[in-house]
Amino acid sequence: MGMISKLKKISLGNWMLMGMFLGLIVGLILNEFVSDQFIKDVILLNNVFYLGGTGFIKLMKMLVVPLVFFSIIVGVASISDIKKIGTIGGRTIIIYLITTALAVTVALLISGIIKPGAGLNMVGVAQANVTTNASASNTVLNMIPDNPFNSLANGDMLPVIIFGVLIGIILAKLREKTKLVNDFFTQGNSIMMEMTHIVMKFAPIGIFCLMAKTFASLGLDTLLPLTKYVGCVLLGLAIQAFVVYPALLVILTRLNPIRFFKKFFPVMFFAFSSSTSNATIPLNLEKLSELGVSRDVSSFTIPLGATINMDGTAIMQGCAVMFAAQAYGMDLGLSALLTVIFTAVTASIGTAGVPSVGLITLNMVFTSVGLPVDAIGMIMGIDHILDMFRTAVNVTGDAICTMIVSFKNNSLDLDVFKGKKESGEKWVDII
Numbered sequence: 215m216g217m218i219s220k221l222k223k224i225s226l227g228n229w230m231l232m233g234m235f236l237g238l239i240v241g242l243i244l245n246e247f248v249s250d251q252f253i254k255d256v257i258l259l260n261n262v263f264y265l266g267g268t269g270f271i272k273l274m275k276m277l278v279v280p281l282v283f284f285s286i287i288v289g290v291a292s293i294s295d296i297k298k299i300g301t302i303g304g305r306t307i308i309i310y311l312i313t314t315a316l317a318v319t320v321a322l323l324i325s326g327i328i329k330p331g332a333g334l335n336m337v338g339v340a341q342a343n344v345t346t347n348a349s350a351s352n353t354v355l356n357m358i359p360d361n362p363f364n365s366l367a368n369g370d371m372l373p374v375i376i377f378g379v380l381i382g383i384i385l386a387k388l389r390e391k392t393k394l395v396n397d398f399f400t401q402g403n404s405i406m407m408e409m410t411h412i413v414m415k416f417a418p419i420g421i422f423c424l425m426a427k428t429f430a431s432l433g434l435d436t437l438l439p440l441t442k443y444v445g446c447v448l449l450g451l452a453i454q455a456f457v458v459y460p461a462l463l464v465i466l467t468r469l470n471p472i473r474f475f476k477k478f479f480p481v482m483f484f485a486f487s488s489s490t491s492n493a494t495i496p497l498n499l500e501k502l503s504e505l506g507v508s509r510d511v512s513s514f515t516i517p518l519g520a521t522i523n524m525d526g527t528a529i530m531q532g533c534a535v536m537f538a539a540q541a542y543g544m545d546l547g548l549s550a551l552l553t554v555i556f557t558a559v560t561a562s563i564g565t566a567g568v569p570s571v572g573l574i575t576l577n578m579v580f581t582s583v584g585l586p587v588d589a590i591g592m593i594m595g596i597d598h599i600l601d602m603f604r605t606a607v608n609v610t611g612d613a614i615c616t617m618i619v620s621f622k623n624n625s626l627d628l629d630v631f632k633g634k635k636e637s638g639e640k641w642v643d644i645i
C-alpha cells in the first residue's frame with residue numbers, strides 16, 4: 215500500500231520521462247543483443263510496441279481537430295474585443311516569423327563554420343541559378359477554406375483556425391442571440407478538455423513504446439557516417455532551445471526560463487518521441503495553462519504555431535543546404551543564402567507538423583537555390599532521429615512565443631507561473 219501511494223505521488227511528467235528513458239534503453243538492448251527475429255520483430259516491434267505507440271499517437275490525433283476548433287471559438291468569443299484579437303494575432307505571427315528566420319540564420323552560420331559537407335566531393339548537376347519556387351500568395355490563399363467541413367475532416371489546421379476565429383468573433387458580437395450555440399461550443403470544449411486529461415494518462419506507456427520501437431530498429435550507429443552534419447543540426451537546435459528562447463523570454467518578459475522548462479519538459483519529450491507537433495497540441499495547451507497562460511491566447515497561438523512555426527525544422531534545412539552545397543562544391547552567395555532563409559520560412563508556413571514533413575519541404579528549399587535534390591537522399595537515412603529532436607524544438611518555439619504574447623497581453627497569471635497558485639485547470643466550467 216505504502217509503495218502504491220508513493221507511486222501515485224510521481225507526477226505525470228516524471229512518468230513520461232521514465233517512459234522515455236526506459237524505452238530508449240529497452241530499444242537499444244533489443245537492437246544490440248536480441249537476434250531472435252520472432253520475439254524482436256514479430257512480437258515486440260510489430261505488435262506490442264506498434265500497438266502501444268501508434269495507438270497513443272492516434273488517441274492524441276483524435277483530440278486535435280475538435281479540441282482546436284472548440285477552444286479557438288470559445289477563446290475568441292471570450293475576448294470579444296476584435297482589436298485585441300488582431301493584436302494577439304499580429305504579435306504572434308511576427309514573433310513566429312522572426313524566430314524561424316533567426317533559426318535558419320543560426321544554422322547557416324554554424325554549418326558555415328563547421329563545414330559538415332566539406333571533403334565529400336560529390337559531383338552533381340548543380341545549377342547555380344537562384345529561382346524562388348515558394349509561392350507566398352498560394353500559402354495565403356490556402357488558409358481560406360473552400361469548404362470548412364472538408365478542412366475539419368482533413369484536419370487542415372490553418373483553414374480550421376480561420377473559420378473558428380470567424381465564428382468566435384461573430385458569437386462575441388451577437389451575444390444573447392446566439393447564447394445556445396455559444397453554450398454548445400463552451401460545453402463541447404469542456405468535454406474535449408476532459409478527454410485530453412484522460413488520454414494523457416496513457417502518455418508514459420505510449421512514449422515508452424514509441425522510443426523502444428524507434429531505437430530497436432535504428433540503433434545509434436546509424437548516426438555515425440554523418441556525424442558532422444548531425445552535430446551541426448543538434449548544435450543549432452540546442453542553441454535555439456537553450457540560448458535563443460531563454461534570452462527572448464528574459465528580454466521580453468523577465469520571466470525565469472528555468473521555471474518554464476521545469477514545467478514544460480514533458481511536452482518536449484512527447485514531441486521528441488512522437489515526431490509530430492500536431493499531435494502535441496493538446497499536451498502543449500495543458501502545460502501552458504499550468505504555467506499560467508490564459509487559454510484565450512494559447513488556444514489560438516499553439517495550433518497556429520504547430521502549423522506555421524517550425525524553428526527546429528528550419529535549422530535542419532539550413533544545415534542541410536550548407537551540407538549539400540559544400541559536398542557538391544557549390545559556393546552560395548549572399549542572395550542565395552537570403553533565398554534559403556525566405557524559402558525555409560515560407561516552407562514552414564502551411565505545412566502541418568507531422569513526422570518527416572521537413573524533409574519533403576526541403577525539396578523546395580534545395581530547388582530555390584539550384585541545389586541537386588539527390589543530395590537529400592544522403593541525409594534521409596538519419597532524418598528520423600533528427601526529426602525527433604527538431605520537433606521538440608518546434609513545440610518549444612510555439613510555447614515560448616505564446617508565453618511572450620500572453621505576457622504582453624496581460625493574460626499570463628504570474629502567481630500560477632511562480633507556483634504560488636494552482637492553475638484553474640478547467641478554464642471554462644461546464645454550465
Ligand code: ASP
Binds near residue numbers: 604
Ligand atoms: N516532425 C516535425 C513536426 O511535426 C516537422 C518536420 O520537421 O518534419 O514539427
